[in-house]
Structure formats: structure tokens, C-alpha cells
Amino acid sequence: MLPFNQSISHPAVFFLTGIPGLEASHIWISIPFCCLYAIAISGNGMILFVITTEFSLHEPMYYFLSMLSFTDLGLCLSTLVTMLGIFWFNAQEISFDACISQMFFIHGFTFMESSVLLAMAFDRFIAICNPLRYATILTNSRIIKMGFAILVRGTTALVPLILLLKRLSFCHSHVLHHSYCFHPDVMKLSCTDTKINSAFGLAIVISTAGLDSVLILLSYILIIRSVLSIASTEERKKAFGTCISHISAVAIFYIPMISLSLVHRFGKHAPPFVHTLIANVYLLIPPVMNPIIYSVKTKQIRKAVLKLFIAKLV
Numbered sequence: 001m002l003p004f005n006q007s008i009s010h011p012a013v014f015f016l017t018g019i020p021g022l023e024a025s026h027i028w029i030s031i032p033f034c035c036l037y038a039i040a041i042s043g044n045g046m047i048l049f050v051i052t053t054e055f056s057l058h059e060p061m062y063y064f065l066s067m068l069s070f071t072d073l074g075l076c077l078s079t080l081v082t083m084l085g086i087f088w089f090n091a092q093e094i095s096f097d098a099c100i101s102q103m104f105f106i107h108g109f110t111f112m113e114s115s116v117l118l119a120m121a122f123d124r125f126i127a128i129c130n131p132l133r134y135a136t137i138l139t140n141s142r143i144i145k146m147g148f149a150i151l152v153r154g155t156t157a158l159v160p161l162i163l164l165l166k167r168l169s170f171c172h173s174h175v176l177h178h179s180y181c182f183h184p185d186v187m188k189l190s191c192t193d194t195k196i197n198s199a200f201g202l203a204i205v206i207s208t209a210g211l212d213s214v215l216i217l218l219s220y221i222l223i224i225r226s227v228l229s230i231a232s233t234e235e236r237k238k239a240f241g242t243c244i245s246h247i248s249a250v251a252i253f254y255i256p257m258i259s260l261s262l263v264h265r266f267g268k269h270a271p272p273f274v275h276t277l278i279a280n281v282y283l284l285i286p287p288v289m290n291p292i293i294y295s296v297k298t299k300q301i302r303k304a305v306l307k308l309f310i311a312k313l314v
Contacts (some may be wrong), residue, residue, distance in 0.1 A: 030087035043291030072287035112154035
């Protein structure tokens with residue numbers, strides 16, 4: 001039995017949830033999840049390796065892609081242990097400090113990925129709308145500064161969020177509704193006033209993912225306007241073609257996020273396992289799909305990956 005403790009400041013442990021109602025099938029459910037983790041880790045690791053080792057890929061666009069692969073890898077590894085621990089060993093317990101740490105990394109890498117997608121949109125905007133100044137605007141030093149700013153932005157906002165969470169008392173069930181620690185989920189278990197936590201959490205989401213999505217949309221409005229002014233149909237197709245991979249990456253990041261929010265808000269009568277499955281898949285879709293998209297749609301990445309495989313076979 002999972003305990004329902006009286007009021008304590010910080011619980012010794014929380015209890016994570018697998019797939020409600022399908023506990024007997026956790027071993028079988030773990031098989032597709034293992035495959036997804038394997039694809040995500042190997043795919044993003046391979047993208048990072050080819051960009052690092054292939055001199056022809058030492059360009060701004062691929063530097064940003066390596067940042068995307070890094071954040072995807074971090075996001076994937078943040079949930080790997082708890083999710084597979086539940087499926088394989090029914091290891092539901094997680095200490096309060098471990099839960100806070102996992103939450104920090106999950107939300108941190110999510111916000112960083114949003115920032116990277118914005119940086120990639122800026123890269124496409126400069127490449128299409130101001131190609132003659134591309135090399136002078138996106139210099140190596142500026143890209144390093146942008147990478148550092150992405151890292152700082154993704155982590156500093158979470159520090160006060162964690163401190164606010166630590167001040168709460170927990171007196172209800174310590175059972176979380178996900179296979180990992182998620183800020184709204186942890187916050188709901190508190191028996192103290194969480195209005196400040198909710199307001200600050202919402203402000204962070206709006207100022208990161210919300211603002212980034214608006215700026216990405218604005219950049220593509222300007223890109224479309226610039227492309228439509230090109231006389232040659234062939235050149236228009238070529239210009240749009242360079243954006244396909246990034247548009248796909250933006251879609252697979254924001255659509256699951258919006259879907260999860262809608263299910264939490266309007267799917268109160270849906271079976272419990274639906275919420276958990278969507279929450280689990282939500283964090284795995286971008287890390288799994290991004291390497292596939294860029295390997296298929298980007299000629300230079302595809303050639304570098306094929307070259308790597310051929311070298312291994314020889």
C-alpha cells in the first residue's frame with residue numbers, strides 16, 4: 001500500500017506511476033519504450049559525433065543542430081532511469097531531493113530546446129533574408145555566446161521555482177501521476193497555498209516557450225515574405241527546402257506539448273493510462289524524431305552519416 005501521510009514539510013519519498021491499469025503488462029510495454037530510448041540516444045549521439053568530426057559541417061546551421069541534439073539527449077537521459085525502473089523493477093519510490101533534481105533537468109532541457117529552436121529560426125532568417133551578411137553575423141564567437149545564453153536562460157529561471165517548491169508542505173498522497181517528476185504534478189500534492197508557485201511557473205512558460213513560439217512564427221512570416229519576392233520558382237523551392245527540417249522540429253516539439261496541456265485540461269474523463277502514456281511519449285517524440293528528420297532531409301548530414309557507416313563496415 002502507498003502511504004497517505006499527515007502533514008510533513010518534505011516527504012522522504014514520492015511514488016511515481018507506471019501505466020495505471022496495465023501494471024501486469026509493464027514488461028511488454030517497456031519494449032517499445034526501450035526501442036524509442038535506443039533510437040533517441042544513438043541518433044542524437046551520432047548527430048553530435050558526425051558534426052564534431054566532419055570538418056565540412058563546422059558551420060552555424062550545424063552548430064545549432066548539435067545544440068538541439070545535446071538538449072534532446074539530456075531530455076531523454078533525464079527520464080530513462082525512472083521510467084525503465086518502473087517498467088522493469090516496479091521501482092516507484094524516488095526521494096524528494098532526487099525528484100527535485102530530475103524535475104530541474106527535465107524542465108531545464110525543455111526550455112533550452114525551445115531556445116535552440118528559436119536560434120535555428122534566426123539562422124534560417126539570416127540565411128534567406130540577408131545571405132550576404134550571414135557569415136559576418138553568425139560568427140563562431142557569437143554562436144558560442146548564443147549557446148551560453150541558451151544554457152543560462154534554461155537553468156536560471158528554474159532556481160527560484162525550485163526554491164518556491166521547497167517551501168511547500170505535503171500532507172496528501174505522495175503518489176505522482178507520471179513516470180517522472182513534473183512540476184505541476186508535484187505542486188498538486190501540496191496542502192499549502194501554491195498560488196505563487198502556479199503564477200511563477202506560468203510566467204516562466206510564457207517567457208520561454210510562449211515567447212519563443214511567437215518569435216519563431218514572426219521569423220517565418222518574414223522568411224515567407226522574402227521568399228515570395230524571389231522571381232525564380234526554382235529558387236523559391238530551394239529556399240523553402242532549407243526550412244523543412246526546422247519547421248518539422250518545431251512542430252514535433254510544440255504539438256505534443258499543446259496536446260498534453262489539452263488532455264490535462266479537458267480530458268478529465270479520459271482513462272488514467274491515457275494521461276500517463278501521452279506524458280511519457282511527449283518527452284520522447286522530439287529526441288526520437290529530430291535525428292531522423294535531419295538525417296533524411298539534410299543532404300550534408302545524410303552524407304556524413306552514410307560515410308560513418310561505410311567506414312565502420314570497411
